[in-house]
Amino acid sequence: MSDRLNLTRCPRPFDTEGGRDARDAAPWARGEAAELIAGAGGSSPYLRGLILREAEWLEAALDAPEAALDALLSVAGDDPEGDPRTALRQAKRRVALLAALMDLGGAWTLDEVTGALTGFADRATAWAMRWAVAQEIRRGKLPGQGPEDIASAGGLVALAMGKMGAGELNYSSDIDLICLFDETRYDRDAYHEARASLIRATRKMSQALSEMTAEGYVFRTDLRLRPDPAVTPVAMPMEAAERYYESLGRTWERAAYVKARAAAGDIAAGERFLADLTPFVWRKHLDFAAIRDAHDMRLRYREHKGTGGPITLSGHDMKLGRGGIREIEFFTQTRQIIAGGRDPDLRVRQTVTGLSVLAEKGWIAPETARALTDHYRAHREVEHRVQMVADAQTHALPQTDEGFERLACLMGRDLAELKQDLRARLEEVHALTEEFFAPDSPRQSAEPAPEFGAQITARWPSYAALRSARALDIFQRLRPEILARLQEAAQPDEALLAFDGFLEGLPAGVQLFSLFEANPQLIDLLVDIVSVSPDLARYLSRNAGVFDAVIGGDFFAAWPGPEALTDALARRLSREDDYERQLDATRRWGKEWHFRTGVHLLRGLSGPDEAGRHYAEIATASLAGLFPEVVAEFARKHGAPPGRGAAVLGMGSLGAGHLHARSDLDVIVIYDADGVEASEGRRPLPARTYYARLTQALVAAMTAPMAEGRLYEMDMRLRPSGNQGPVATSLQSFRAYQAEEAWTWEHLALTRARIVAGSESVGADVDAVRRDVLAKPHDAATVLGEVAKMRARIAAAKGEGGAWETKIGRGRMQEIELFAQAGALLSQQAQTRSTPDGIAAAEQCGLLDERGAKTLRDTYLRLRALQMGAKLIADGAIDPDTLGAGGASLLCRLTGTPDLDTLGKTLAEDTEAAGRCLDTILPEPEESA
Secondary structure (H helix, E strand, O other): OOOOOOOOOOOOOOOHHHHHHHHHOOOOOOHHHHHHHHHHHHHOHHHHHHHHHHHHHHHHHHHOHHHHHHHHHHHOOOOOOOOHHHHHHHHHHHHHHHHHHHHHOOOOOHHHHHHHHHHHHHHHHHHHHHHHHHHHHHOOOOOOOOHHHOOOHHHEEEEEOHHHHOOOOOOOOOEEEEEEEOHHHOOHHHHHHHHHHHHHHHHHHHHHHHOOEOOEOOOOEEOOOOOOOOOOOOEEEHHHHHHHHHHHOOHHHHHHHOOOEEEEEOHHHHHHHHHHOHHHHOOOOOOOHHHHHHHHHHHHHHHHHOOOOOOOOOOOEOOOOOOOHHHHHHHHHHHHHHHOOOOHHHOOOOHHHHHHHHHHOOOOOHHHHHHHHHHHHHHHHHHHHHHHOOOOOOOEOOOOHHHHHHHHHHHOOOHHHHHHHHHHHHHHHHHHHHHHHOOOOOOOOOOOOOOOOHHHHOOHHHOHHHOOHHHHHHHHHHHHHHHHHHHOOOOHHHHHHHHHHHHHHOOOOHHHHHHHHHOOHHHHHHHHHHHHOHHHHHHHHHOHHHHHHHHOOOOOOOOOOHHHHHHHHHHHHHOOOOHHHHHHHHHHHHHHHHHHHHHHHHOOOOOHHHHHHHHHHHHHHHHHHHHHHHHHHHHHHHOOOOOOEEEEEEEHHHHHOOOOOOOOEEEEEEEEOOOOOEOOOOOOOEHHHHHHHHHHHHHHHHHOOEOOEOOOOEEOOOOOOHHHOOOEEEHHHHHHHHHHOOOHHHHHHHOOOEEEEEOHHHHHHHHHHHHHHHHOOOOHHHHHHHHHHHHHHHHHHHOOOOOOOOOOOOOOHHHHHHHHHHHHHHHOOOOOOOHHHHHHHHHHOOOOOHHHHHHHHHHHHHHHHHHHHHHHHOOOOOOOOOOOHHHHHHHHHHHOOOOHHHHHHHHHHHHHHHHHHHHHHOOOOOOOO
């Protein structure tokens, strides 16, 4: 063999005589190989025994380690007829010896070492399972199964848990398996016989792996991670296991399934089971309650194992003790559980990979990830060498100086340096992880004086959110901080009442209170929000999950823009294979972005114009993202859309690209069947009927009150012929109608129209029709006369509105918008959609002078800013007497006025001036006949 192994380190013999014995057993060894064998055999009695037994095989193995490993893995082959017990034990000895030498010499990385051990565990488990099931089949004990079913083990699967599931087995690891079977493979009458047979096969498999014989053992096998192991058999039906997790599953079981993997038997069935278990493991909302659960688990482990003492090195448990491996694993898994329901990228099994993704996604600092990764790898190497000494399933450092010296020799390190390094690593791991699980308590403010809100706070324990002992326990820790911050508000009593409304409306509290405890800055945000409006507080209490978005990593980042929003929603929907789940996912997505937009407006991070644009882009992305899913769902029954498909034309404020927090969506659906008379599907429909029903399906998708609420209200009255016309309009009819039949007001509405979803080619043709209509000259007197009539009809029907009305009334938003549309129509500028641009176009057309344009524009922008703030607060008219200090402050800031009195006077003056301006431009409408 070659005398060069490219070692990066080498053990030295603690027992020189033992090292010499090992070296003598391998007279073929030279150079690095000889030193490696002597060091390993002289410091590990277990490895010395393996070298003496397998010296002849080792010669070729060290010459080509990777090829030798491949050969060992192939030993656990596909022949179910042969008894695997002897062959697997020999292969295990050789895998253990080869992995140890490659590990000690630094020729393999930690990942390669643990990968080799895990790969052999997978193959060994698979062989043992097939062998055990084959025996049952040959004896006729597994009903309905024949030789062809041996490969899939008759529906039995072993889920690898823990380190085996993650591909991270340690040197002397047990293997943790959960054995389940697919009960759907068996007839009802054969179920009990099949169950008994698969239970026997599982026991035989476990015995084949773990029984100690003259040849040794393969793996100690632990089957106790299954549901309720004290009363359930070693193999369970998948349906029963799924029911258990849905109803009784605990956080530690969720954490266990982070690393779960189908490793042997019916892999396809195992993967289906894990996919079905996804909602149990990965919650849709950020799950900060998992932190407390994980912390309690850590404390129970420490108490049970006696590993909770200080770091003293002597006898310290490298796995369960302070600063140990389990601390890093819990830290990583808990972070993954918190956010993995929202971000599938976090659903990785390996600890090091998990730390890397958490850092990449902004959940932990990159330097924390790097430090814990380095410590994790160093800890695992120490763990391996502790176990190599005697092949013992131990994680404890030596308790004697002699034991430590042996460990240092096996690691090829200086004893004093090793101890110093160990202590430093353990202490840093403890410091980094303990702060996460048991952070310093929130600011210890003295609880406000008893008289502050005593009557209100006295009723809190009766609220639904505080009825569970766990929720009450968390809230009691938060209560002093919450009350202190409420008392710091501009109007403390008002803020307390608003918070009380929020708390009363919460259906449950554990998750949200845990979120606040882990992120105390959210308390400030909550106080800000509820101080603005009890209405907004009630909304939050019903949709507390939107707080997840605040700590999702980029809540305060720059606005992504419409394309990025549409892409993000499409990715979210692609992860859902059920239509109703897609609808709910769209609602959750929309609420998160609405919440973000509202918070940015509330906190002054964006102005009213920006917020209006953001709301419109959210609505556009919702339509653009959801419409293809509506089409796909409809097509399952009725076939693909006939012809070229349909486009969604946004009208009104949606088309103009400026919405508020409670806007409806005005749309028209236009299709082009392109001469195709009907769809082709299981239930074909005539083209006109097809698109009418497709449009109704879109409306239902947007407006249906599902578990996550409504998405938007939809208004389709702007379509040709209004409510009397079909809900979907053909492109041909749309073109003809606009050219020959449309009223002036319909051409006015077209100035703000914009394609927002659907077929790009149909949309381009619709936009071409729009451009053709707007490019034609219109008589100014006719257009202005029609606007004057519309102004008069609206005033007669809806009155002048109150003093704080923003939309309806003389000189207010609707009148100014109508006039701006007239300016856009008369200017023949198809790109002019917004009201300020329409006013500028009217000025260019000579309809009003610069002063008049400024009057209308300034009035409109102030009214729109007021509307933006008002709709964020409540869905009704502004009442300054009940507005509250927070709401009043918001409205004044958005409108650039110092106080409500000044704002009221300014509104009156502005709208009067705008009304007079319009009076001079618009002709007096003629009396109706």
